[in-house]
């Protein structure tokens with residue numbers, strides 16, 4: 001049964017201090033996403049700051065900025081990530097596409113900064129056949145270039161773990177570590193871990209032993225201090241399939257135990273977590289169902 005939003009707010013209260021939310025739509029204004037989050041009782045959120053499927057940049061107006069900042073104050077939701085456009089590929093072997101991508105990523109950072117959003121989540125890119133080593137190099141080079149051109153503090157750029165579809169970079173923790181190693185301003189970057197993506201990439205989290213092993217690898221290769229944001233999605237596809245298809249929490253190939261382990265891991269307690277699962281309709285509020293399932297796992301017996 002899907003809980004109504006008042007019931008969900010009670011679950012959030014009962015869960016104690018947790019930073020949990022969803023990716024919310026900015027239709028009607030970027031600030032709308034936070035009020036939607038508030039209607040569920042959310043304590044974290046993710047947004048796009050433009051139409052993520054086009055190259056067209058969005059010029060924020062003074063109203064966009066003041067309304068968003070007012071929404072942050074009104075809702076108390078401060079753990080917010082802006083997700084970058086899917087078109088950006090810093091690893092493209094095509095110089096022109098790389099220039100365009102670098103420009104677009106800089107604009108993402110500038111918009112997030114204007115809104116006061118602390119994190120920008122970004123997929124590292126795809127090497128398009130030029131090889132992983134070359135791809136890793138190009139991503140680091142372009143990020144360095146952006147940071148040189150914007151020496152002032154920008155929101156933290158979080159590289160997202162990926163499923164490894166096609167020539168995608170970032171499906172092994174070592175690839176992300178190699179990018180970060182080559183970035184000069186390492187305090188300006190971090191990692192966003194996506195449960196669906198790491199699972200599809202071959203990192204198991206379905207039971208306690210597998211979960212501990214995966215987190216130990218993360219800690220050894222990247223370090224827990226780099227983990228600053230988490231995407232909670234179940235996976236429609238099998239372990240190691242390298243196919244990125246999100247499923248509702250507990251209803252995919254990962255299953256509820258993997259999410260219970262994450263929700264109750266004290267090392268991850270302070271890290272904001274958002275779902276990126278299918279929304280459903282007015283009658284079938286999937287965000288409410290998925291968030292309630294996650295909150296229920298915190299108190300569920302092992």
Ligand SMILES: [Zn+2]
Nearest residue numbers: 160194231276
């Ligand atoms: Zn994600």
